[in-house]
Amino acid sequence: MAERVYPADSPPESGQFSGNFSSGEFPKKPAPPPATYVIQVPKDQIYRRPPPENAHRLQYLSRKKVNRSRCRCCICSILAAIFILIVLAGISLTVLYLVFRPEAPKYSVEGFSVSGINLTSPSPISPKFNVTVRSRNGNGKIGIYYEKGSTVDIYYNDVDLCNGALPVFYQPANNVTMVKTALTGSRIQLTSAMRKEMRNELSKKTMPFKVKIKAPVKIKVGSVKTWTITVKVNCDVTVDKLTAPSRIVSTKCSHDVDLW
Missing domain, CATH: 2.60.40 (Immunoglobulin-like)
Structure with missing residues (x-):
């Protein structure tokens, strides 16, 4: 459970206090400003990995992202291959036309x-x-x-x-x-x-x-x-x-x- 602590006072500057240190009198600490809190979280509660209840969801989202990336790569490769085939077919037909000069009967x-x-x-x-x-x-x-x-x-x-x-x-x-x-x-x-x-x-x-x-x-x-x-x-x-x-x-x- 979090504990409520007050911020530590900054050390006094030289000559700031004129109290009698020899008689054991020290200046009083100033009261902390109202509504000021410092939260300390135990080290064993700081998660560098997702908690068990969220681990499955993180794994699912990561896998989904990887699959989406692969799918996009596959689609791009297929489209590129189709485009290349169309260009090659067009070049081949053009060459055949120029060589044979076909005409309808x-x-x-x-x-x-x-x-x-x-x-x-x-x-x-x-x-x-x-x-x-x-x-x-x-x-x-x-x-x-x-x-x-x-x-x-x-x-x-x-x-x-x-x-x-x-x-x-x-x-x-x-x-x-x-x-x-x-x-x-x-x-x-x-x-x-x-x-x-x-x-x-x-x-x-x-x-x-x-x-x-x-x-x-x-x-x-x-x-x-x-x-x-x-x-x-x-x-x-x-x-x-x-x-x-x-x-x-x-x-x-x-x-x-x-x-x-």
Whole structure:
């Protein structure tokens, strides 16, 4: 328990007191100022370490601080590695582009014949189309693998008349390939208004169709093949009649590429 003590008096300066020391008379100590205390704590109660009840909490907080520091270091290292990989990938792609100068293939419809469409009967139709697609690969050092899983569809307005697929083939660099594909449709029901519209177009020898192609391909650069890329080709084709052979009046194609 703490004890109450008064502060010790400072020694008197020389000549401060004029009492008679020989007779045993000494000056009285001045009274301490009111409300002045000195607290003495026993040495065994001075804690240089946390008391037992707080030791666990201190250990927990210290461990938490260390773990947080390590976590921050790990996150910084991961972000730095990702940034370096992105920079290296960008440099590699730039070098490849400058070396190979890749350009997208060009497509056009060169042949188009129709059969199986009767516009005078209300019965469902089962049309057949034979389409020849011209693919030009103008790259000097890049080949193209056309894989399985392609689709070719022919539409009139928004009606899907028939479907088919491109053959599997490899197109080398600086090459033009003519690809023929047969497409069929089964029991397609046309409305009376659509039949009338088609007869009107046929009388003007301007029957419009839309050809849509989706082809999974892989690009060959040197001895390396890329992942599968999807090429999408949309062609507007106008023919003069619905018989075989049909003459192409006009054609216009556009294409797009899905890299992933």
